[in-house]
Ligand SMILES: Nc1ncnc2c1ncn2[C@@H]1O[C@H](COP(=O)(O)OP(=O)(O)OP(=O)(O)O)[C@@H](O)[C@H]1O
C-alpha cells in the first residue's frame with residue numbers, strides 16, 4: 624500500500640468568475656501516514672477549499688484526490704468520510720444543541736436514520752462523554768454550545784470529529800480567535816492525537832511560530848496553487864519569498 628494517505632494530482636475546481644481562474648488551480652501535494660502538516664497561505668489562497676475537497680464537499684473538474692490510495696468518487700466517499708474527520712473553520716457546531724448532542728452528531732454518518740430515530744445508543748453516549756472528559760469538558764456536556772467560550776466550542780468540535788475515530792484529521796483554523804491559553808490547549812490536543820495515536824493531521828494556521836512548533840512539514844498555497852512544500856524551518860523567509 625502507498626505510504627501516502629492523501630494525494631492530490633493536478634486538482635482543479637470549477638472556474639470562478641470572481642477570480643478569473645479556478646479556485647484550486649492545479650494542486651499537487653502528498654501527505655504521509657502519521658504526518659502533522661500545516662497548511663498556510665493568505666486569506667483567499669484556497670486553504671479551506673482544499674480541505675473541503677478532501678472530504679468530497681467541493682466538486683473537482685480535473686485531476687484526482689486519493690485517500691489511502693483510493694480515488695474519491697461518489698461510491699468511495701461514504702467510507703472515506705468515516706476515515707477523515709473535519710474541523711470546520713468557525714467550529715460549525717449547532718448552537719442550540721448541547722455539547723454532548725453536538726458530539727453525537729459526529730456519529731450520524733455511521734448510523735442509519737432508523738437507528739437514530741429512537742435516540743443514540745447508550746454506547747455512543749458513553750463514548751461522547753468519554754471524549755468530552757478527555758478534553759476537559761465533562762461538566763459542560765449538557766450546556767448549549769452557544770453558551771460556551773470559543774475555546775470550549777473548538778474542543779467540542781474536536782470531540783465531534785473524533786467520535787468516528789478517524790485516521791486523518793483535517794482542522795481548518797482550529798485556533799483562530801482563541802486566547803493564548805485556549806490556543807495552546809487545542810494545539811496540544813492535536814499534538815497528542817498525532818504523537819500518541821499516530822493520527823495524520825492537516826491543520827490550517829495563520830501563525831508561523833505555532834506552525835513551526837507543532838508541524839513537521841508545511842504546505843503553502845497562493846492563488847490556488849502550492850508554492851512551497853517542505854520543512855517548517857525558516858517559514859518567515861519562505862513566506863517573504865512567496866509574497867515579495
Ligand atoms: N463557493 C464559492 N464560489 C465562488 N468563490 C468561492 C467559493 N468559495 C470560495 N470562493 C473563493 O475562493 C477563494 C478561496 O477561498 P477559501 O475559503 O478556500 O480561502 P482560504 O485560503 O481558506 O482563506 P481564509 O484564510 O480567509 O480562510 C476566495 O477568493 C473565495 O472568495
Ligand SMILES: [Mg+2]
Nearest residue numbers: 670671672712
Ligand atoms: Mg479558510
